[in-house]
Amino acid sequence: MRSARPVVTPNVVAVTSGKGGVGKTNFAANLALAYADRGARVLCIDADLGLANMDIVMGVAPTYTAAELVRGDADIDDVLVRAHDGVFLLPGASGQYDLANLSDAARRNLFSAVDSLDDRFDVIVVDTGAGVGSNAVGFASAAKDIVVVVTPEPTSVADAYGIIKVLSTRCAVRRLKVVTSMVASAAEGEQVFRRLSSLVDRFLDTSLVHLGSLPRDPALSRSVMRGEPVLRAYPDTPYSRAVQAVAGRLLQQDEPDDRAGAIRLFWRKLLRQGGRP
Numbered sequence: 001m002r003s004a005r006p007v008v009t010p011n012v013v014a015v016t017s018g019k020g021g022v023g024k025t026n027f028a029a030n031l032a033l034a035y036a037d038r039g040a041r042v043l044c045i046d047a048d049l050g051l052a053n054m055d056i057v058m059g060v061a062p063t064y065t066a067a068e069l070v071r072g073d074a075d076i077d078d079v080l081v082r083a084h085d086g087v088f089l090l091p092g093a094s095g096q097y098d099l100a101n102l103s104d105a106a107r108r109n110l111f112s113a114v115d116s117l118d119d120r121f122d123v124i125v126v127d128t129g130a131g132v133g134s135n136a137v138g139f140a141s142a143a144k145d146i147v148v149v150v151t152p153e154p155t156s157v158a159d160a161y162g163i164i165k166v167l168s169t170r171c172a173v174r175r176l177k178v179v180t181s182m183v184a185s186a187a188e189g190e191q192v193f194r195r196l197s198s199l200v201d202r203f204l205d206t207s208l209v210h211l212g213s214l215p216r217d218p219a220l221s222r223s224v225m226r227g228e229p230v231l232r233a234y235p236d237t238p239y240s241r242a243v244q245a246v247a248g249r250l251l252q253q254d255e256p257d258d259r260a261g262a263i264r265l266f267w268r269k270l271l272r273q274g275g276r277p
């Protein structure tokens, strides 16, 4: 289902959450595929340094990861894995490298590697770690669009508020997008969003936009077991249709990114702050 509307400006979308296990990685991977369906060239970055598993959701087995890249042991072209038509993955390395503690040489390696990517991709989807104490906030605050994934569980809503508070008060992020995940119905998704957004409206100088809900769907774990993202394994299942709708909404309300070299700016910002807020 390719549409005539190409994505023209490189746009960095960070997918984050307050709490782990909310469906962030699956959403990020399938969002990337939905962008590719619309003709975009997409780079996925697995930046969940504690629990890098986007490769598994994408169904690929990378030889190298970002760890070899920052050490200078592999080139960007050896590290990038072609995961699907129009989608490349920069695989993460669980617990092996820490952006906050990169040496100058490692920083230079990373920077010069990604510097070459600017004209190769239209969209970068970053799967960040969860929680305020991780690199998540650094990655998220350097991105143009930040999507916070939240489930109906009260703990997830409380932790989503926590990360939104950090992004708002420490990183001056004024607009955030929200995807409600693992919901039983669209009405439940709306309710969760309203609960979160009334807290944010009351206490923070940031506004939230609801991009939609992802239903709890058994097709998702079936597809991961098959080693294929659900959008490819079961394109017509409720989850897949919901991801396509969310991608459409993200594109619809996309303010053009007039920052020349948006990808380069993203990395520069990120490396300056060492992956931390």
Ligand SMILES: Nc1ncnc2c1ncn2[C@@H]1O[C@H](COP(=O)(O)OP(=O)(O)O)[C@@H](O)[C@H]1O
Pocket: 017, 019, 020, 021, 022, 023, 024, 025, 026, 027, 181, 182, 183, 214, 215, 216, 217, 218, 220, 221, 224, 239
């Ligand atoms: N909408 C959903 N319906 C059913 N299961 C889901 C859904 N979203 C995620 N899951 C399951 O929840 C677990 C965590 O998902 P994952 O995407 O890895 O979350 P995170 O990256 O936030 O830790 C996985 O086992 C996944 O299959």
Ligand SMILES: [Mg+2]
Pocket: 024, 025, 026, 048, 051, 053
């Ligand atoms: Mg994850």
